[in-house]
Amino acid sequence: MKKKRKLRKGLFAKLLAPFLVVFSLLLSFQIYKLNILPVSYLLPVIGVVVVIALLLFLLTYFKAWKTGMRFFITVLVLIFTIAYGAGNYYIYKTDEMFAKIDDLADKTANTATIRVMAGSSIQDIQELKGKTVGICPAQDAQGTRLIETALQKAGVTVNESEYPSMVDMTAALYNGEIDAMIMNDGFLGIVHDVEPYTFVTTETKTIYQEVYYTPKPEIKADSQDQVNVTKEPFTVLISGNDTYGSLGENSRSDVNMLVTVNPKSGVVLMTSIPRDYYLEMACPSAMGCAEGEMDKLTHTGLHGIETTEATLEKALGININYTVRVNFSSLVNLVDALNGIDIDVEKGLAVKTFYANETLEGVKEGRNHLEGERALAFARERHAYLDGDNQRVRNQQIVLRAILDKITSPTILLNYGRFVDAVGGAFETDMPSSQIKDLMRYQLTMNPHWKFESYSLRGEGSTEYCAELGTAAYVTIPDEYSLEVAREKLQAVLKGDSADTVEDTGETAPAGSMQTNDDEEEITDEENDLNVDPYAPDPDADAYTPYRSDDLMEPEDVYGDSSYEQPVNDNVEADNMADYYNPNWAMEDE
Template sequence: MSRRRRRNDWIPGAVITIIVLMLSVVFMGLLAMTKMVPTIYMLIIGIVLVLFTAVIWLLVWHFRHKGRFIAGTILAVLLVAVLALGSFYINKTRDALSGISGVNTEVTQIAVYVRSDDAADSVEATAGYNFGILSSLDRENTDGAVNHLNSQFGTAVQTTEYAGLTELADGLYKNEVGAIILNNAYLDVLEEMDGYADFESKVKQVGTVDVESEIEVNNTSSDGSGDTQTAEPITTSRGGKVYTIYLSGIDTRGEMTAKSRSDVNIIATINTDTREILLVSTPRDYYVPLSISNGAPDKLTHAGIYGIDVCMNTLGMLYDVDINYYFRINFGGFVKVIDALGGITVYSDYDFDSKNITGYHFNQGANYVNGEQALVFSRERYAFQEGDRQRGKNQMAVIKGVVDKALSPEILTSYSSILSSLDGCFGTNITYEEIAQLLQQQLAGGGDWTIVSYSVDGTGATEKPYSMSQKAYVMVPDYSTVDKAKDLMAKVRNGEIVTQDEADGTASTEAN
C-alpha cells in the first residue's frame, strides 16, 4: 500500500464514527426532551454510547485491517439501527402523550331538529321557522346557538320557551314550533323518560353548531373565604406529590371533547411517596346538587352534560376536596387499549352471566379478559342485586387490571400498539410535564403500587332530577359512606397507608 493510501485509510473509519457519534447525540437529545428518563439513567446511557463509539473507532480507524474494519462496521450498523428505532419510539411516545395531555377545552354540540316528515334538510331551510328552546336548562349554550342563527339568517329568529325536555319535544310533535334547538348531550336523558325512547326516530337533525369553551375547574379555597381557585397537586415534605384526579368514562356520540353524560365517576387519590392509589367510585345515579343547579339535586351522570368541570366541581362539593385534574376515556377507546395490552386480569366478586349484553360469563375470582369482555364486565349492573354499586366496583377492578398490566414487563411486547390505541380515546388536562414527571419517578423508583378501592352507597328512590321533566330512579346518598370516603382520601393525602380490608370495613357513622 502506498504511503498516501496509508495516510488516508483512517478516513472511512472516521466517517463511520462521526455518523455514529452524531446519531448518539441526536438520540440523547430526544431522550432528554421527553423529560421522562431519570438523570442517572441518562448518564448511564450516555456512557454506554460513548464506550460503543470508542470501540467502533478502535475497530475501524485503519481501513487496511479488513477483519477489524468489517467487525466495526457491522457493530456501527447495529448501533445505528438501535438508535434509529429508539428515536422512532421516543418521538411516537412524545406525540402520543402530547396528543392526550393538556386538553383544556370542550365542545358543546347544539343541534337543530325538525320532525322526521319535514321537508327541511338543512339549517338554511328552516329560515322563518319558530324555534322551540329550553327556558332555563343549558341557557347559555342555547342563547349562543340562537345568536348564531340570527347572524346566519340576517334577522332575529322567533323562539318559544319550554320548561323541560318533554315539553320541548311535545312542542315539536304537536307543530307548536317548526324546529327545536337542543344540546345533543340531552338526547340520552330524553330517551330515558317514558314515552320518548323513540324520539330520534320521530325527528331529524338538519344541522349543528359546535360551541367550544374553556374547562375551568374551581375549587373552594381552604381558608373558608368562599373564594375559588384552581387546585394544584400537594407537594409533600419528602418532595413527592399527591394528586386528586377525576376519572370519567363516557359513551360519547361525537368527538372525544364533546360534552356527554359520564357513566364512570371515580376519584383517584395518588400519593407518590407511599405509592398508593385510592379509587373512590360514585354511582352514576347519585342524587346530589350540581355545581350549577343552585342546590337542586340531579343524577350525577347528568353533570357531564354541562361539562367535565361541572362533574369535578360537583364531586368536589360532595367530598369536600379539591380535584386537580380529569382523565377521560371513551368506551370505544376502552376496548382498544385493553386489546393493545393483550388483555388484563380482573377479579369478580361474583359468578355471573351478563344481562346488559347477553352471551358473556364471568367466574368469581380471576378472569383474563380482552377489551370487549372488559367493557361488558364494567358495564353490567342487571346481574347484581346491588346494581350500580357493583358496577362501580367492577369498573375499579378493570382500572386496577389495566394499571397492573401497564406496569408489568409484558408491556414492552405491545408498546407500539398501545401508543396507537391512545389516539382519540383519551383526554386529560394533566400537562405533558406532569405525566413525564410521574413516569420519571416510576423509572427511578420502580416497584409496585398499592391500589385500594371503595364505593359509596345509597338508597334507591324515585325523584324528579334537575335535568329531567319526569320522576326517575335515583340513589339518595348514604352520607356515612361519603364520610368514610372523605376519611380514606385524607389518610392517603397525609401519607398514611390504607388497606383494602380497612376500605371494606363498616362505614363510619361519624359526621365530618
C-alpha cells in the same frame, strides 16, 4: 486486488456503522428533549449511547480483524443499529403523545366513520362502488367532506342520499333505504336516545374512519389546584362519558372514580361512586346546571366535567386537583392497543352474557382475557349482579388495575407505538404534560412501591325527582355511613396514612358469594326449595308504588344498559335458573 478484497471484507458492517453513529446522535437529542430521565441518569445514558456507537464505528473502519471477530463486530453493529432505530421510534411516539395531550386542551377530536348494518356483506370502502350512501352535511359538513375525499382517492363512486339529521339517516339505514352512512361518531349518543336504535353501536359496524380536529370555542385553562405531584398528595377525578367517538361533546358520566395519590407514603386510593348516586348538584357559574337541586351524579356530566367535580367536592368535602375525561372509545382503543387485559373473576360472579352488550361472551370464574369491547361491557355491567351498581364500580376498579398492570409490564414494548397512539387521543385532562413527566421522573428516580387500595360507596335504590329530567327516575340513595367512611379514608391518605386504617363495619361481600355461619347448620339448596314458598310475599319489603307515567319514558329506558333477557333453556333444572337472570332487576328500576 488486495484492496478490493479488503474493501469487501466487513462491507456490511461498514455500510451500517455510519447509520449507527447518526442514530446515536439523534437518540441522544430525543432523550434530552423528552425530559423524562432524571439528571443523574441523563448524562450517563447519553454518554453510553454515543460511546458505544463511536467505538463500533472505529472498530469497523480502523482495525483489521480475523474472520471470526469481524463477524462478531458486524453482528454487534447490526444489533445496536436496530436498537437505536427502535429507541428513536419509541421516544418520538412518546413525545408525540405528550404533544397530543397538550394540544387537546384547545382542540376537539372528531371521528367520521362509514357505518353499515352488522349483518351486511360490505367489509371495506371498495365494496361501496355503486351503493347508496347516506350523508348528513347539516350536522357534520367537515366530516362528510373528509370521507367523500377518501372515497374519491380510492376510486369509489357512490350514490349519495342527504338527510336532515343523523337520526333520520340511521332510520334509513335500518329500513334498507341506504347501504351505508357517513356519520360523526359524536352523534351516536343522540341516536342512542331514540328507542329503535338503542343498540346502534352493536347493530352496525364501521368499515372506514377518519379522525380530524376542530378548535374549541374556549381554551380550557389548566387546573387552578395544581400541586407538586412528586411531593404533595393530590386527587384526580376520572369521569367516563357514556358515548363513543369524540371527547368533544358533554354527555352523562357513566364512570365516576376518584384516585387519590400520596407520593410520600406510596398509597393510591381508588374511590368509586355509583353513577346514579342522588346528590345535591353544584357547578361553577355559567355552567347552566340546576344548582342546589337534587339529581343523580350521572346527569352532572351533561354540563361538563367541572359540574361533576364541584358536586363531588361538595358531597365528600375534599379538593379535587385534576380531572381526566374518557369515553367508551377511549377504553376500547386503549385495551385493544394493549392486546387485551387479564382479569380474575371471583367465584359466584360469572356472567354468561353481558346485558350491557348481549352480542358478547360474558366472563367465567377465574382468569379471563378481555379485548376492548368485552372490557367495556364488563366495566358497565350491572343487571347481571344482585347488587347492581355496587358490583359495577368494583368491576371498573378491576379493569383499571388490569390496565395499569399491562402498562407496567415488559410486554408493552412489543406494541408501544400503537399504545401511545391510543393514549394520545384517549383522554382530556387539565394536568399539564410537564407534571405527568414529573411523575414519570419520580417513578424512575425513587422507584416507589405503590400500594393500591380501593373503596366503593354504597346506597339503596329508590325512585326520586331528578332536576335535569324534570320528573322522577330511578336513583341510588347514598348510605350516609358509607359517605362518612369515604371522607375519612380520603383524609387518611391525604395525611400520609393508609385508607385501611379506617374500618367500614357495614361493608358486605360482593353479590354471588355464599357465606355460612360456622355455628349454624348449613341448609342445602334442595332443603331451601322445599321449605320456602317462592311465591310468598316478602314481609320485610317496603310497600310503595314506584313512579309510573304513560306519557313519559325515562332516558335510561332507551339509552341505559340493555334490558335484554337471556333466553331460558327448558332442559335446565330449576336449581340453575338463577344463573340466567337477576331476580332483583325489573324494567321499572330503570
